[in-house]
Amino acid sequence: MANEIKQVALYIRVSTDQQAKHGDSLDEQQHTLNEYVRQQGNMRVFKTYIDDGISGQKLYRDEFQKLLDDVKKGRIDTILFTKLDRWFRNLRHYLNIQEILDKNNVTWLAVTQPFFNTETAMGRSFVNQSMGFAELEAQMTSERIRAVFDNKIRKGEVVSGKVPLGYDIKDKHLVPNEKAKIVKEIFQYYLETGSMRATVRHLENHFSMTRDYQSVRQMLTNRKYIGELRDNKNFCKPIIDRDVFERVQLQLSKNIRMNKKRDYMFTGLLVCSECGCNYSATAVISRYVRKDGTTNPNERHLYRCTKNRNNAKKCSNKKGIYETTLENFLLENIEKQAEELSVKMQQEPEVKKTKNTNDKIKKKIDRLKKAYLNEVITLEEYKKDREELEALLIPERDNKIAKIDLNSLHNYSTAEFRDGYKQLTISEKSSLWRQVIKNIVVYPDGNLKINFLGY
Incomplete structure (x- = not known):
């Protein structure tokens, strides 16, 4: 087992130009890690992951997420990086990711800081203590800054932030x-x-x-x-x-x-076709005066583009729609639009064509990275060419969302369904529509388009 070849991942990160000046450039990290692998003799580089210009405080880094995917697929035994701060600077994030690594029997090592490792109990303890002290230092720094601010406020001095109008x-x-x-x-x-x-x-x-x-x-x-x-x-x-x-x-x-709390049936479902902003609802109350002088208040819910409502100059879509109008539209048209979508889905080969195109572009990006790692091209050429290739990627439909059964929507047009629907509360109706509808696009001419979940 001692001579078994380990599949290792090299993780490289630079967040600022200043770090590059202090020996943490991409090239220097790459050289250090490859040299370490060469000296060990029982390691093979599976892949190199590079996050350029990304803070260690952030958990969602593009290459880091790809690294985690490969960990979960069992492709990696050990992760190598130069220093602990290239990996994480946040104790909570570190512990969450460490749990994933432990579950997949993956270890890591900071090659220029061998006392930081996860292969021994002492190493793990030292890592936790070091990160804990780093967070404590950050909190103490924050308290010192707060004390300075409090002193300035006592003296009537501006601390920071936007100066109020006037x-x-x-x-x-x-x-x-x-x-x-x-x-x-x-x-x-x-x-x-x-x-x-x-x-x-x-x-x-x-x-x-x-x-x-x-x-x-x-x-x-x-x-x-x-x-x-x-x-x-x-x-x-x-x-x-x-x-x-x-x-x-x-x-x-x-x-x-x-402005009492009201239940609006379609909150979060309506989208403006012009600006992409959600529609928000307001209660419109009109009063019918009877012959005896008493009034009969009538409340209707009106949806309008939030951006247009707040500032008409930012969005030209003035189209408002009442909740009852929208409800009737869905009951009358949901079956028709579902059938139209079914026909459209017969064009699935177009989706496959998109995937094939993207796969080819991703392979080119991988070859480009290898060219950089083998010093065939410079870092500037690598970054420039990668940006150009990524711009060619075609957005793909999100397949993670469970698709609804379009055929089941035929039930929405039956008399039995409508009789039962009338008995539902607003909250229950809202829940029903959200089980099948992703959003409804509202156009300035009053046309509506239903986007179903998963399509």
Whole structure:
């Protein structure tokens, strides 16, 4: 067993140009690892995995994920890298991946730091302690930075972040500028109207300033406008009177209470054809006045493109659709669109053609990598040619999503189904549609396209 040839994977990572200057360049790591393999005599390089420009804090690195796939397929015995920080800098990520390696009987070794390894109990303990200390150091650094920030805030100095509208920074302090009058008008306008939507439009129409609901709400709740930041009640010169500010907060809280929780049947299923943004729903309440003077409120749910609703300049699709209209459309058309999809799926050879094309491109990428590793081409040539090849890859349909049985959708048009459907709650109806529908695309002319799960 001692002389058995091990299949080893070489893992190389550089996240910054600065690391390359300190002996961690791709070429230097490659040379060190190959030299180590040559000296051992019982190792064969299965494959070299290179992540260029990727942080060790990130778990999802392209080549790293390919390495894990090969580990799970039993193709690798040992993983080699130059230093532990080329592998991981996050203890939680390290432990999660180590569990996968242990399950597949795969070990690793930092060749320039032999005291870091997983083949001995002492080595494992040393790795865990070292990573734990690294995280502790990061936390202590964070606490020191927080202490510095707290001291600056006590002195009224700007720490970081975006400067609020209506202020400039002078000598590290916030000072009101000529746009402070805009801030005052926005607070007053919201107080008079009580409408966030009207306030957003007022800001755009009168001051040519485009803001979404969230940013205007952040403005209206920013306590810097009354001179406060955290525990410092005199952080800067206020723009808004405290009484006005507190009345605005009261109005905001009233609006939140009025917007009670509602169940919308198609939340997350509708997609705008123009910008790709999801449609969001609002309750539209109309009141019918009876002859006796009493009212009969009627609530309908209207879906609109979220981006268009917040800012019409960002998306031109103004088409809104009521929940009842959409529900009737599905009941009337789901069988028809399922049949059209079945016909389209007869063109499956086109999918195979796409896969064959992509396989050829991936083989070219592998040959390109071998050319670089064998020093036939330079790193710059490798990166340039790889980017060009990857741009040629054709997007493939996601086959991981379970396909629905299109034939089963014929049941949706039967009288028995519709009778049972009427008895369902909104939540149950929503769950039913989500079992077969991936999304519904809404076009400006009112046309709708159903995309089924797995297709």
